[in-house]
Amino acid sequence: MKITARDQQIFTAVMGLYCDNEGSPVASSKIAKQKGMAVCSATVRNVMARLEREGLLYSPHTSAGRVPTEAGFKYWFEEFFELSKIATYWQPQQHQLVEFAHGLSQKYQVCCCVGLPQASSRLVFRVEVLGFDSESWLVLLIDKAGQSHNICIKKPDNDSDAMRYQFAAWMNTVFSQQTLIEGLHRMRAMAHSAPPECHDQLAQWTRELSQQLGTDNSIVVGERYLYQSLELESELNIGVPFLHQVEDKLAFKNGVSVLYANELSTLNIEESIVISLPYFTEGEYQSRFCIICPVYAPIEAIIGEFSQIETVGS
Template sequence: MKLTARDQQIFSAVMSLYCNGEGHPVASSKIAKQKGMAVCSATVRNAMARLEREGLLYSPHTSAGRVPTDSGLKYWLDEYFALAQIANYWQPEQNQLIEFAHNLSQKFNVCCCVGLPQASSQLVFRVEVLAFDSSSWLVLLIDRAGQSQNICINKPKDDSDQHRYLFAAWMNTVFSQQTLIEGLHRMRAMAHSAPENCREQLAQWTRELHHQLGTDNSIVVGERYLYQGLDIETELNIGVSFLHQVEDKLAFKNGLSVVLGTELSTLNVKQSVVLSVPYFQKGEYQSRFCVICPSNAPIEAIITQFSQITPLGA
C-alpha cells in the first residue's frame, strides 16, 4: 500500500489519538491542532477521505470523525513498528512471566494470557517416592533448584516400604540428570530392569506420568478488563486452546506479533487485538505471552513495555 508522506503522518496521528484507552472517533479539526502538523482541517479531511478509500479508516456515522478498520489497525502495527525486533528470543524465568503479566494488566487494564513453561524440559536432579495415602504413591521429580513436579500414581498390589524404596532407586537411575521427557522415554526402554513387583503397573505409571507432565497449562490475568473494554457478555475461551490458535497463526514468528481477534475462533471479537511474544528457556521454545485488549487500548505504551525487554545476547 502506497501512502504519501502527508497521508502517513495523518494516519499515524489518527491511530495515536484513537488508541489512547478511550477510542473516540478522531475529527479532522483535532488532527489539524496537533503539534507539528502544519496543515488545515480541509487538508486533513481530504487525507482522511483517501485513507477511507484505501480501507484503513471509516466513519461510524454521518459527520463523525474517523476510526481505524481492522485492516487499518493491522497496517499501523505492521508498518509503523519494528515488531519483529522487539523482545527477540525472550528468556524469562517463570516468576518474571507472571510478574510482567500482572504489571501490564494493572497498568493498562488489559487481559494477559500466558502459557506456562513446558514441564517436559525440566532437568531432574533426584526422584523421591512417598507413601501418599492408602491407594497412592506420590512421585516427586525434583530439579537442582528444589522445584518439583509432584504426581500421584496407584500403589502396586504388593506394597511395602522396601518395594517403594527399590522403585525410588530405580526411578533415580532412570531420571537423574535427564529432562522429564527423556526420563519418560527411558522408563519404557529400561522397563526390564525395574523392580519385579512394579513391572505389572509400570506401563500404566508411565502413561500417567506422560499425561500429567504433558498437560499444557496457562494463567489468565485481568480477564474482567477484556469483558468491560469490549462490552461483551458471552464467555470467551481464553486459555490453552486460545494459545494453541495463536501459536498456529504465528508459527515460527519471533519477536512481537499482532493478531486480530476476528482471526481467532476462540476469541472472534471485533475491534480486539492480540499482541504476542514467544519465550524460550535455554534456547528452546516454551510458549507465548499474549496481551488481549480492545483496539482503542494504549497499544503504543504496551509495545514500549515489551521493547524494554533485553534480547538474548544483548
C-alpha cells in the same frame, strides 16, 4: 499507497489519539493542536480525507472525526513497528510469565492468555520419593529452580524406608539431568533394572507421568476487562483451544505478531486484536504469550512493554 511524510505524521497522530482506551473518533482540530504538529486544521482535514480515500481511515458519522479501518491498523503495524524483531527467542521462567501477565493486565486493563511451559521439556535435577500417607508415596521430580513435578503412587505391600530409598536411587539414575520426556523413555527401557518389589509402582507411575505430559495448560488473567470493554454477553472460549488456534495461524513466526480476533473461531469478536509472542526453554518452543484487547487499547504502549521483554525474561 501515495502516502507522504506529512500524511504519515498525521496518520500516526490519529492512531495514537484513537488508541487511548476510549476509541473516540479523532477530529482534525485535535490533531492540529498536537505538540510538534505545525499545520492548520484545514490541512489536517485534507490529509485525513486523502487517508480515507486510501482506505486507512473512515468517518463513522458526518463531522464526527475519523477512526482507523482494519486496513489502517495493518498498515500501522507493518510500517511503523518492526514486530518480528521484538523479543525474539524470549526464554522466561514460569513465574516471570505469570508476573508479566498480571502486570500487563492490571496496567492496561487487558486480558492475557498464556500457555504454560510444556512439562515434557523440563530438565530434572534430582528425584525424591517421600512417604505421603499410609497408602501412598509422593514422587518429586525437581528442576534446578526448585520447582517440582509431583505424582502420588501406591506403596508396595512390604513398604519400608530402605525400599523407598532404593527406589529413589534408581529413579535418580534414570532421570537425573534428563528432560521429563527423555526420562520417561529411559524409565521404560530400564524397567528391568528397577527394584523387583517396585515393579507394580513403576508401571503405575509410568502411566500417570505419561498422561500428565500429554496435557496442556494455560492461565487467563484480566478476562473481566475484555467482557467489560466490549460489553460481551456470551462466554468466550479463552484457554488452550484459543492458544492452539493462535499457534496454527502464527506457526514459525517469531517476535511479536498481531491477529484480529474475528479471525479466530474461539473468539469471533469484532473490534479486537490479539498481540502474541512465542517463548522458549533451552531454545525449544514452548507456547505463546497473548494479549486480547479492543483495537482502541493503548497498543503502542503495550508493544513498548514487549520491546523491553528481554529484561523481563533475563
